[in-house]
Amino acid sequence: MAAVGEEAPTLFLRKATGLVKGWSKFDAFLYSFMSVNFVTLGLFFALSVLAFVPTGQVLPALLISGVFVTFLVVTYAGLISVMPRAGGDYVWQSRVLGGGIGFLLAVTGWWFILWYWAPIYGNILNVEVFQPLAAIFELDGVSDFLASNNGLFFVCAVTVVLAGYLVSLGMEGYAKVQKVCFYIGMIALAAIFLVMLFGSKSGFQSAFNQEAANLFGGSGNVYAQTIATGAVNNAGPIVPDLGFSPFFGDTLLLIPFLCFWILWPNWGATLYGEVRGASDFRRVMGGMMWGLWITIAVAVVFILLASKFFGWQFFNAANVNYWATVYGYGDATMPVWSYAPLLVSFYFHNTLISALIIIAFGAWFLGWAGTLFLSSTRVIFAAAFDRILPEKVADVSERKHVPVWALVLMLVPALIVSAFYAYTATFKTWILDATLVIAVTFFGSAVAATVLPWVKKRLYESSPMARYKVLGIPLITVTGFLTAAFLGFNLWHWFSNDLYAVNDPDSLYFMGGMYLLAIVIYIVARVVRKNQGIDLSAIHKEIPVE
Amino acid sequence: MVKIFFVTDLHGSEICWKKFLNAGPFYGADVVILGGDVTGKAMVPIVQRANGTWEASLQDHRDTLESEDAIVEFEKRVMNRGYYPIRVSDQEYVAMQEDEDLVDKRFKEVMLEGTERWIAMAEDKLAGSGIRVIACPANDDMFEIDDLLTGARVVETGDEEHPIQLGDFTMVSMGWTNPTPWHTFREAEEPDLAVRIERALTAATDPQTTIFNFHAPPYGSKLDNAPALNADLTYVSGGQAIRPVGSTSVYESIKRYQPMLSLHGHIHESKGAARIGKTLALNPGSSYEEGILQAAVVSIDEKKRKVKNYQLVNG
Numbered sequence: 032m033a034a035v036g037e038e039a040p041t042l043f044l045r046k047a048t049g050l051v052k053g054w055s056k057f058d059a060f061l062y063s064f065m066s067v068n069f070v071t072l073g074l075f076f077a078l079s080v081l082a083f084v085p086t087g088q089v090l091p092a093l094l095i096s097g098v099f100v101t102f103l104v105v106t107y108a109g110l111i112s113v114m115p116r117a118g119g120d121y122v123w124q125s126r127v128l129g130g131g132i133g134f135l136l137a138v139t140g141w142w143f144i145l146w147y148w149a150p151i152y153g154n155i156l157n158v159e160v161f162q163p164l165a166a167i168f169e170l171d172g173v174s175d176f177l178a179s180n181n182g183l184f185f186v187c188a189v190t191v192v193l194a195g196y197l198v199s200l201g202m203e204g205y206a207k208v209q210k211v212c213f214y215i216g217m218i219a220l221a222a223i224f225l226v227m228l229f230g231s232k233s234g235f236q237s238a239f240n241q242e243a244a245n246l247f248g249g250s251g252n253v254y255a256q257t258i259a260t261g262a263v264n265n266a267g268p269i270v271p272d273l274g275f276s277p278f279f280g281d282t283l284l285l286i287p288f289l290c291f292w293i294l295w296p297n298w299g300a301t302l303y304g305e306v307r308g309a310s311d312f313r314r315v316m317g318g319m320m321w322g323l324w325i326t327i328a329v330a331v332v333f334i335l336l337a338s339k340f341f342g343w344q345f346f347n348a349a350n351v352n353y354w355a356t357v358y359g360y361g362d363a364t365m366p367v368w369s370y371a372p373l374l375v376s377f378y379f380h381n382t383l384i385s386a387l388i389i390i391a392f393g394a395w396f397l398g399w400a401g402t403l404f405l406s407s408t409r410v411i412f413a414a415a416f417d418r419i420l421p422e423k424v425a426d427v428s429e430r431k432h433v434p435v436w437a438l439v440l441m442l443v444p445a446l447i448v449s450a451f452y453a454y455t456a457t458f459k460t461w462i463l464d465a466t467l468v469i470a471v472t473f474f475g476s477a478v479a480a481t482v483l484p485w486v487k488k489r490l491y492e493s494s495p496m497a498r499y500k501v502l503g504i505p506l507i508t509v510t511g512f513l514t515a516a517f518l519g520f521n522l523w524h525w526f527s528n529d530l531y532a533v534n535d536p537d538s539l540y541f542m543g544g545m546y547l548l549a550i551v552i553y554i555v556a557r558v559v560r561k562n563q564g565i566d567l568s569a570i571h572k573e574i575p576v577e
Numbered sequence: 578m579v580k581i582f583f584v585t586d587l588h589g590s591e592i593c594w595k596k597f598l599n600a601g602p603f604y605g606a607d608v609v610i611l612g613g614d615v616t617g618k619a620m621v622p623i624v625q626r627a628n629g630t631w632e633a634s635l636q637d638h639r640d641t642l643e644s645e646d647a648i649v650e651f652e653k654r655v656m657n658r659g660y661y662p663i664r665v666s667d668q669e670y671v672a673m674q675e676d677e678d679l680v681d682k683r684f685k686e687v688m689l690e691g692t693e694r695w696i697a698m699a700e701d702k703l704a705g706s707g708i709r710v711i712a713c714p715a716n717d718d719m720f721e722i723d724d725l726l727t728g729a730r731v732v733e734t735g736d737e738e739h740p741i742q743l744g745d746f747t748m749v750s751m752g753w754t755n756p757t758p759w760h761t762f763r764e765a766e767e768p769d770l771a772v773r774i775e776r777a778l779t780a781a782t783d784p785q786t787t788i789f790n791f792h793a794p795p796y797g798s799k800l801d802n803a804p805a806l807n808a809d810l811t812y813v814s815g816g817q818a819i820r821p822v823g824s825t826s827v828y829e830s831i832k833r834y835q836p837m838l839s840l841h842g843h844i845h846e847s848k849g850a851a852r853i854g855k856t857l858a859l860n861p862g863s864s865y866e867e868g869i870l871q872a873a874v875v876s877i878d879e880k881k882r883k884v885k886n887y888q889l890v891n892g
Contacts, residue, residue, distance in 0.1 A: 040622070040674060041634035042620060042622070043619065043622065045619075046759045048716065048717050049845060050618060050759065051810050051811065051812060055811060058815030059816075126891065201820065202817050202818050206813065210814070412799070416849050418888055422852070427798070434799075490867055493658065498636070565886050569874075571891050572892065574603050575603070576596055577595070
């Protein structure tokens, strides 16, 4: 028997299954931190495209984004608190908005679109690990292969197999890998931060010019050439120096770019213990909040150091040049992406040290790669248990305990999509839809959270969240609404503004096709199950109490 | 056709028990079964202060209760979450903090009172309805509730020595589980559990007409995935590390005997369905604290002696 409470116990517990003592705040933080991954998504998908809004300022954009993603964190912590252990967006949306909407938004956002994330992950592995290593060791043949369609497909296939293997390891094994990756990645990051802090810009310019000549055959002042080429590629000036003006205006246009990276602190919604209360809500929220804001802090430090060490215009020009070569409208002074750790490593003029830095930074990728398919398995299983998908897809092998069919449903389409990505030009312009579709799913959960206190009154009132109000309005409604508004802002920009390259008609047709596929699956399931005597609408009907 | 409504691990949640009693007509079920873990895990003290008011906390929120109505309302909230409200004086409260035996004794009292109250509610609601009610004890239930369940008029119960006939089908129950980190009432090492299961199966003559109601889920079936725990009962990796914790004896018994249907619980987070050979194994999971009645609705074709269909619902 045990008494629970600090000074005086507020309840007495007996020995009974499932009574856990919570979890370490660090563990809760870790998964969130690795999901909103600064090095993979942050450097590659957000900070590399800043020059496309030359009149915007990244620091205020980052802070504004952070504040609004905070609302998302509170909303998700609230949903976890009201429906713990439910399994995430699919179950929350199904219970509040209905099974059809829940299925539609969850399978598109947490299953189908992750096929699309496979080449995104693969491309990041390529530009942050394989290509820099090939460049450092001057393996021209390997570099050419990696830059080719076959090379890109090879790297995507490696990523898919790696992510599939991590799923088969199970989350427990992967969590250990992730923890080691965190420490290695942070040590590597701290090391380059120190170089950037104590090194000079002139020193970097000299090192860059020298290594550009050694590794890429550049000549003269390649640093200055990079800025000049960037201005040509960007059809105008790159970016002003860092600052806070304008705080709004064009700065807001950077937010949809930053959301390609910063929108995911809730990626692995943490479990909630039994016989617990509001303190657990705060703990769940704390894990995600630290994951978000430490990432933002790291990003701010990086941006300041990049400005000091590389020069802000050079950093952005080099990135613009890379994208110009990817989309085929310009040239670059480097044949590989201007990956910041690679640039810093030039400072040492030592192949092995450069390689060591790149490999150590690879830990950021490995600690993140497992997130690709883990959530998909949960959604596929949940839909199968709800009888929407065939029972077979939730099978696990008896010998290895591996979710065989769920993996097949993720790996095979991911490989096909990777092939399209590698071998067709248009597919590359569609990859940003991955963020868009998941944002739509989050939007559904934000709406569910907003209306939850009224739609599921009993459920809400029996949760610790019912205690939290703002001016008499339930906190989860306030943050849910603000989150939905923030996601709506981003979705509106992604849909309507050419800047983000995701409002391409073909891209929208493709995305619509995925939703159509989900609708077809759901309708077929309703009809088939009805013939079997199963009413899918009964899954979430509440039994009367009295 | 026999239609079964199966739930498990209500752990004292009064709202879930009320829904359970209403589930028969709601789903058109012939029999409603609570597979195990009937009783609650926690007592919430409502302490009378010197000025005559009462104080209590629920979910980290402290309430001062100034009227009998307020106390009753608070007690209802407590019971709906599966906890037992206990009214105590200041002195009793202090004494309970210092004496585990007093807590133990009070737990026993409230669990028995709670079970009696639930039995009475079932009799009020379902006597003469034609819907059978079955409630079996499991590892988290103290042995003293067995006699209450056995002596009930409307509520039936079963264990490894007392199978239950459901028409042409025999339901064999096993509330014992493989060891847990909490050392609960009905736990046995796997070899001992295997012996218990073997003994229970002497009542089952035909796999096609046998239903297992084994509280522990089969090991490695995905019905038994629970968050990994450290030695101090904290979650490993923030609750992200999941591992199978079911029973190998249960798994082996299903694989060898191949009952038509195998019903499980115990691992609240692991709602799901699995096929082990020809056997359909189900764990509806549990969200008792939130007042959501997770359940499996199973239709059995008596002529073909097989499961016609099943559905996992959140009632």
